Amino acid sequence: MTILKTVSAFLAVLLAGPALAQSPAPAPTPAAATIPADPALWVVKDKDTTIYLFGTIHALKPQLSWFDSAVRKAFDASGQLVLEIPLPSPEQAKAVIGPLAMDATGKPLTQKLSADDRKVYAAAMAKLGFPDTAFDRFEPWFAAVTLAQIELQKSGFNAAEGVEVALNAAAKASGKPVSGLETLEQQLGYFHTLPQADQIAFLISSAKDIDKFDSTINAMLDRWKAGDAEGLSKLMNEDLSSQPTLYKVLLADRNARWADWIDTRLKTPGTVFIAVGAGHLAGKDSVQAYLAKHHLVAKRVRY
Numbered sequence: 001m002t003i004l005k006t007v008s009a010f011l012a013v014l015l016a017g018p019a020l021a022q023s024p025a026p027a028p029t030p031a032a033a034t035i036p037a038d039p040a041l042w043v044v045k046d047k048d049t050t051i052y053l054f055g056t057i058h059a060l061k062p063q064l065s066w067f068d069s070a071v072r073k074a075f076d077a078s079g080q081l082v083l084e085i086p087l088p089s090p091e092q093a094k095a096v097i098g099p100l101a102m103d104a105t106g107k108p109l110t111q112k113l114s115a116d117d118r119k120v121y122a123a124a125m126a127k128l129g130f131p132d133t134a135f136d137r138f139e140p141w142f143a144a145v146t147l148a149q150i151e152l153q154k155s156g157f158n159a160a161e162g163v164e165v166a167l168n169a170a171a172k173a174s175g176k177p178v179s180g181l182e183t184l185e186q187q188l189g190y191f192h193t194l195p196q197a198d199q200i201a202f203l204i205s206s207a208k209d210i211d212k213f214d215s216t217i218n219a220m221l222d223r224w225k226a227g228d229a230e231g232l233s234k235l236m237n238e239d240l241s242s243q244p245t246l247y248k249v250l251l252a253d254r255n256a257r258w259a260d261w262i263d264t265r266l267k268t269p270g271t272v273f274i275a276v277g278a279g280h281l282a283g284k285d286s287v288q289a290y291l292a293k294h295h296l297v298a299k300r301v302r303y
Helices: 002-017 069-077 092-099 117-127 140-154 163-174 184-192 196-208 211-227 229-237 246-267 287-295
Strands: 041-045 049-056 081-085 176-179 270-275
Touching: 041 069, 049 069, 049 246, 069 163, 069 196, 081 163, 092 184, 092 270, 117 140, 117 196, 140 184, 140 211, 163 176, 163 270, 184 196, 184 246, 196 211, 211 229, 211 246, 229 287, 246 270, 246 287
Parallel strands: 049 270, 081 176, 081 270
Antiparallel strands: 041 049
């Protein structure tokens, strides 16, 4: 179940709401945000550069008051916003997602599954109201991501309420440049280039735990609101270690590259606000752990 949550939510935002990047809504206002939330925030700095690290949940429920207090202060003090990827326009998303999501071999997805796996997958699809052949033209990773998108919406989470959407809108409104640690092509490419066996394992893991999605995603949200970074990381990443290819490609390798980026960025004066999925900012292979290999310390901002 946690693989689905860890790596699918951000892609669900891309699939469900790319138009938000083209015409961003105004940033949330205190009047609209009534449910307290104090998610974790870190800072890395030297004598002339300050870099904030903020762990996000890519789709949220309405009215959460997270964009205030220390988070808002850090954002306002920053001259640049850096996301995992810049939010794409609908045209950009369509151009990139289509070729990577469609299966080029022509072999239907359901025919790639063993008899046992197909039963699990068919049962999950039936619970969502779809025939098991609905995604036959697509690669297994895309079917897994789409399951996550549907379940997020059923659980009351909305891409339009996601952290990246709000930060992107606030940056545009204040004239801050927005950039990405990765490109859309890179991020989707991680899934597209996974061996078929790993893609299928990703899909079946998602299908097996479809009934647990609501309770677990809400538990994740509670830990995020409380700033419980380690607790959130355990929920997000607890079974990635059982699938070493996914763990390496989707978590450890990316965190190492992002730490390299931060080390390089510290050589240029200024203040930067980085927002990435919260699962990347806790655990033994977190961004902070890789920063330590550069002899850099990310300090928790207490508020």
